[in-house]
Amino acid sequence: MQFEDIIRVNELTKKFGAFYAVNRISFNIRRGEILGFLGPNGAGKTTTIKMITGLLRITSGNVFVKGLNVKKQIKQIKAFTGYMSQKFSLYPLLTSLENIEFFGGISGLPRKEIKKFQQQITDMIPVKILKQKIMDIPPGIKQQVALFTCLMPDPDIIFLDEPTSGVDPKNRRDFWMQIYKLKKAGKTILVTTHNLDEAEYADRIIIIHNGKIIRQGEPSTLLKNENMDSMEDLFKKAVTDHETN
Amino acid sequence: MLELDGLCKSYDSIKAVDNISLSIAPESLTVLAGADGAGKSTLLKIILGLVKKDRGKIYLDQKPIGSDFSKITSITGYMPERFSLYTDLSVEENMNFFSDIQEVPRRRREDLKQRLLEKTGMLPFKKRRAGALSGGMKQKLALSTILLSSPDIIILDEPTTGVDPLSRIEFFNIIEELKEEGKTIIVSTPYLDEAEKGDDIVFIKNGKIIKQGSIQSLKENFPARLFRILPEGNIFKAIESIRADDEITDNVYIRGRYIKYMQSGTAGFIDRIPAKEVKKVSPTLEDIYLYYERNINAV
Numbered sequence: 372m373q374f375e376d377i378i379r380v381n382e383l384t385k386k387f388g389a390f391y392a393v394n395r396i397s398f399n400i401r402r403g404e405i406l407g408f409l410g411p412n413g414a415g416k417t418t419t420i421k422m423i424t425g426l427l428r429i430t431s432g433n434v435f436v437k438g439l440n441v442k443k444q445i446k447q448i449k450a451f452t453g454y455m456s457q458k459f460s461l462y463p464l465l466t467s468l469e470n471i472e473f474f475g476g477i478s479g480l481p482r483k484e485i486k487k488f489q490q491q492i493t494d495m496i497p498v499k500i501l502k503q504k505i506m507d508i509p510p511g512i513k514q515q516v517a518l519f520t521c522l523m524p525d526p527d528i529i530f531l532d533e534p535t536s537g538v539d540p541k542n543r544r545d546f547w548m549q550i551y552k553l554k555k556a557g558k559t560i561l562v563t564t565h566n567l568d569e570a571e572y573a574d575r576i577i578i579i580h581n582g583k584i585i586r587q588g589e590p591s592t593l594l595k596n597e598n599m600d601s602m603e604d605l606f607k608k609a610v611t612d613h614e615t616n
Numbered sequence: 617m618l619e620l621d622g623l624c625k626s627y628d629s630i631k632a633v634d635n636i637s638l639s640i641a642p643e644s645l646t647v648l649a650g651a652d653g654a655g656k657s658t659l660l661k662i663i664l665g666l667v668k669k670d671r672g673k674i675y676l677d678q679k680p681i682g683s684d685f686s687k688i689t690s691i692t693g694y695m696p697e698r699f700s701l702y703t704d705l706s707v708e709e710n711m712n713f714f715s716d717i718q719e720v721p722r723r724r725r726e727d728l729k730q731r732l733l734e735k736t737g738m739l740p741f742k743k744r745r746a747g748a749l750s751g752g753m754k755q756k757l758a759l760s761t762i763l764l765s766s767p768d769i770i771i772l773d774e775p776t777t778g779v780d781p782l783s784r785i786e787f788f789n790i791i792e793e794l795k796e797e798g799k800t801i802i803v804s805t806p807y808l809d810e811a812e813k814g815d816d817i818v819f820i821k822n823g824k825i826i827k828q829g830s831i832q833s834l835k836e837n838f839p840a841r842l843f844r845i846l847p848e849g850n851i852f853k854a855i856e857s858i859r860a861d862d863e864i865t866d867n868v869y870i871r872g873r874y875i876k877y878m879q880s881g882t883a884g885f886i887d888r889i890p891a892k893e894v895k896k897v898s899p900t901l902e903d904i905y906l907y908y909e910r911n912i913n914a915v
């Protein structure tokens with residue numbers, strides 16, 4: 372089967388002063404896949420995502436999203452990408468419905484469209500909760516609202532940066548079922564996580580460390596190749612191998 | 617050492633801490649496990665007098681503290697979820713600064729600083745600016761600063777949230793060493809794998825304790841049979857089709873490449889689940905959490 376690469380990352384580099392946060396990494400993301408992006412804190416995961424989504428200037432290298440150059444055509448790219456940041460950036464003093472209105476407005480959606488989205492979310496979450504301030508609602512729901520706002524312009528490509536950090540085991544699983552639904556709907560998803568059991572839900576994973584890719588492939592193949600039973604062990608080995616070399 | 621009796625705290629209509637009673641043994645490691653917003657931080661802040669409780673009593677060594685929280689704070693080191701370090705100062709300068717604040721006697725200072733940085737593995741980075749440390753290292757420095765006052769009780773609020781798996785393991789190794797030295801430690805976390813290190817595990821949800829006990833008693837008294845199933849093909853597809861069966865739907869969930877099936881009653885439906893491989897397994901803390909969490913929802 373042929374895969375179409377929806378994102379091509381080529382020799383991507385980010386320098387902060389003399390420090391290479393991301394150091395000449397190249398990889399592709401295939402249309403319709405869930406790509407798990409793993410690595411220790413400070414490995415360069417968020418920096419990479421921010422460069423791909425145009426939130427951070429690229430020092431050198433290139434990123435093409437659906438053939439469009441991030442350096443030049445970011446506006447067009449933004450129209451079909453969604454980004455959910457770490458600690459999802461909803462406004463705590465606004466209600467869920469107000470947040471939807473705000474983020475809909477930012478994405479340039481017409482008022483009528485925004486109203487439609489506000490209606491849509493009432494099918495998932497009770498109106499009473501949607502009218503409470505974000506700071507007062509449970510984290511599991513907060514996370515659902517955050518995902519919803521990131522899906523508002525109906526993006527083809529979705530970036531989720533540590534969406535399950537601080538979330539309990541039940542809600543983590545519910546969230547992954549939602550990610551799977553998005554995949555079934557044809558979306559391409561890049562997700563970072565520190566919960567290594569979740570890495571096995573991805574079609575492919577990339578482990579990065581010190582700004583370099585140290586492993587990539589299908590989770591089951593990687594485990595088999597290194598004769599390992601758990602992702603924790605694989606992760607540990609990849610990181611220590613890299614540090615001792 | 618510490619006794620909490622019927623603690624309550626509400627914000628408007630939300631019960632952040634809802635009638636929590638808990639006994640914390642000296643020289644033990646108590647883990648409060650639950651999601652963001654479960655009430656863990658509020659509970660810890662009530663113990664320290666940082667949040668005023670609505671109701672309930674706190675006892676220290678069997679004596680009620682009343683409203684005199686200094687009895688607790690004077691012997692406690694507290695690391696909040698968002699701890700503060702001076703990012704422009706070096707590791708060593710941060711230690712000096714917090715030594716001043718905590719009035720560590722001058723003659724003891726150098727020796728103590730050296731010992732603590734060694735214990736947390738931060739000695740090689742003594743000269744590094746705190747702002748240039750990785751997430752896991754900042755955590756270890758913050759822990760070092762709160763140890764300067766040589767506290768008997770250590771309270772750590774989600775010290776490892778968002779920290780990568782390897783740094784988390786390292787951090788918990790340090791916590792275990794502190795316990796061996798005789799410290800009484802309370803730590804909150806959303807990660808149930810590291811909660812396994814606790815002597816006493818307390819599951820918290822919606823401000824309530826949903827289950828507590830030693831790891832051994834929780835495992836021995838787990839009231840269900842647990843099966844680990846390797847499905848054919850894609851895990852999500854497999855669980856979707858299994859969940860179509862009403863009698864099974866609430867009893868299955870995913871974990872890595874496996875599906876887990878909890879059989880609570882005598883009637884088992886394991887035969888109705890298509891599988892490449894089935895194995896009866898003993899529960900992890902995550903399984904135990906999911907079991908009791910589910911029962912709460914069912915009530």
